[in-house]
Amino acid sequence: MLNYVARRLLLMIPTLFVISLIVYMIINMPPGDCVTSQIEELLSRGDADALARADELRALYGLDHSVWYRYFNWLGGVFRWDFGLSCQDTVPVKALIGERLMLTIVMESCTILFIWTVSFVIGVYAATHQYQVGDYAASFIGFLGLAIPNFLLALVLLYVGKVYFGVSIGGLMDPEFIEKPMSWDKVVSIAQHLVIPTIVIGTSGTAGMIRRLRANLLDELQKQYVVTGRAKGLSPFKLLVKYPLRHAINPFVADIGHLLPEVVSGSVIVSVVLSLPTMGPMLLSALKTQDVNLAATFLLFVAVLTVIGMLISDLLLAALDPRIRFGAAGEK
Amino acid sequence: MSSLVLSYPRHSLWADYIRAIGGAVLCGLPLLLFPVERWIGLVLAAGFVVFALFFIRTFLRQRTRYILGPDALAADGPWGARVEWDRLDRMKLAYYSTKRDRSGGWMQLAIRSAGSRTVKIDSSLDCFYDIVEQAALAAQARDLELSHATRANLRSMGISVAGQEETV
Incomplete structure (x- = not known):
């Protein structure tokens, strides 16, 4: 296992480096920079010194250096938890992302937990009760979840909450806690507000996972060893848990890595619609204004979380099911 | 032998x-x-x-030499151990791959006899097949229960252990 861990870690480090490089270069590719839009705004207001200020601002943000110099400067800063200045408010990126990053991680973790819990229960039920009312209901919910875009569901819930219940379900905490330091009351408020975004963001992932688990479990349940076990008089529960469920659950574990980027990217528009103070809306605005340091930092975090998710899923899979797959090359 | x-x-x-x-x-x-x-x-x-x-x-x-004999597998080195076939009480054959399609990986055999330390060897070791075959025979003689993954990996190497076919 040490061999496996070392090899996986060794793959992880250059992967993160390459991702950070590609992300940084792509954000820099469009013509202009974050100062361009600021200067255009100043010129439109009739500010005569706008062009003179452009050079000052470019020097302040380091835009007078080459893109390679800026990249390595930013990357070196990552190790010191210093991601440079954001163009949006001329404040350090780390001051902007602090609470947003934490709230994003909390929200995405809750969403992934929601997806796993709900899809596991419904998926197993649907597979073990094939072609019964519960299975049809689960399939219907699954197709509904896949068909409805998350942001539309968010809009519908906002409307229903406001019109029929008189409550606003936007935001991730009550207004009195915004910009306030963390406290127990604030934690409770965040927990209460997390419910709707978790359901909204998690619905499509849950639907997909239910379909996958149901299909895999049905495949396993039709295999010869299950028939043999049934013929030998094993109880249905033991027969289900001992092998079929263990094998069918592999996609769950394998999806840890894939789920994270899906949930993060899927939550951007929902966060805008529900006014959630997470990374999504800020990333969107950073990309629009070419705030390279801020956007690259966010995307680096997504990449780190994805790569860690992949590592966890691979390690779990290697520990749970270290089987060779037929068709794969065998030994060295 | x-x-x-x-x-x-x-x-x-x-x-x-x-x-x-x-x-x-x-x-x-x-x-x-x-x-x-x-x-x-x-x-x-x-x-x-x-x-x-x-x-x-x-x-x-x-620094370790592995000596495969009819009675035992001895790991002769700084962290040495000896696994006697007639006292084998653990056998696990796992397959690891760092690729998504699980190709190009390697096998790892972990064996232990009562009272000794576990010996782990990778498939890059010379005559790995012979060691696995010997261990499988010992497991069969000792009526050792093998995990589903071990049985699948043994089958992929063309080694079958009597009494360890697909059972529940």
């Missing part, structure tokens, strides 16, 4: 040394070159420890 003296091929050991040193440099260099934030430093230090352990494991492998 006469005894066979086996060792890991030089190219496989060098590949592991390069991995261990490469990983240790990638994790350790930032710690030496930059002032690093404390928790990032902890993550890098943990990575460095993993690669250092991997280096030590590779070194131990280089």
Whole structure:
């Protein structure tokens, strides 16, 4: 296992480096920079010194250096938890992302937990009760979840909450806690507000996972060893848990890595619609204004979380099911 | 059956040394070159420890000879152990691959006899098939219960253990 861990870690480090490089270069590719839009705004207001200020601002943000110099400067800063200045408010990126990053991680973790819990229960039920009312209901919910875009569901819930219940379900905490330091009351408020975004963001992932688990479990349940076990008089529960469920659950574990980027990217528009103070809306605005340091930092975090998710899923899979797959090359 | 003296091929050991040193440099260099934030430093230090352990494991492998005999498999080296076939009480054959399609991986056999330390060997060891076959025969003679993954991996190597077919 040490061999496996070392090899996986060794793959992880250059992967993160390459991702950070590609992300940084792509954000820099469009013509202009974050100062361009600021200067255009100043010129439109009739500010005569706008062009003179452009050079000052470019020097302040380091835009007078080459893109390679800026990249390595930013990357070196990552190790010191210093991601440079954001163009949006001329404040350090780390001051902007602090609470947003934490709230994003909390929200995405809750969403992934929601997806796993709900899809596991419904998926197993649907597979073990094939072609019964519960299975049809689960399939219907699954197709509904896949068909409805998350942001539309968010809009519908906002409307229903406001019109029929008189409550606003936007935001991730009550207004009195915004910009306030963390406290127990604030934690409770965040927990209460997390419910709707978790359901909204998690619905499509849950639907997909239910379909996958149901299909895999049905495949396993039709295999010869299950028939043999049934013929030998094993109880249905033991027969289900001992092998079929263990094998069918592999996609769950394998999806840890894939789920994270899906949930993060899927939550951007929902966060805008529900006014959630997470990374999504800020990333969107950073990309629009070419705030390279801020956007690259966010995307680096997504990449780190994805790569860690992949590592966890691979390690779990290697520990749970270290089987060779037929068709794969065998030994060295 | 006469005894066979086996060792890991030089190219496989060098590949592991390069991995261990490469990983240790990638994790350790930032710690030496930059002032690093404390928790990032902890993550890098943990990575460095993993690669250092991997280096030590590779070194131990280089210094170990495996002697396969009709009665036992002996790992003769700094962290040596002896697995007697007629006292075998654990056998696990796992397959690992770092690729998504699980191709190009390697097998790892873990065996232990009562009262001894577990011996773990990778498929890059010379005559790995013979060791696995011998262990499977011993497992069959001892009526050892093998995991589903071990049985599947044995089948993929063309080795079947009587009484260990697909059962529930």
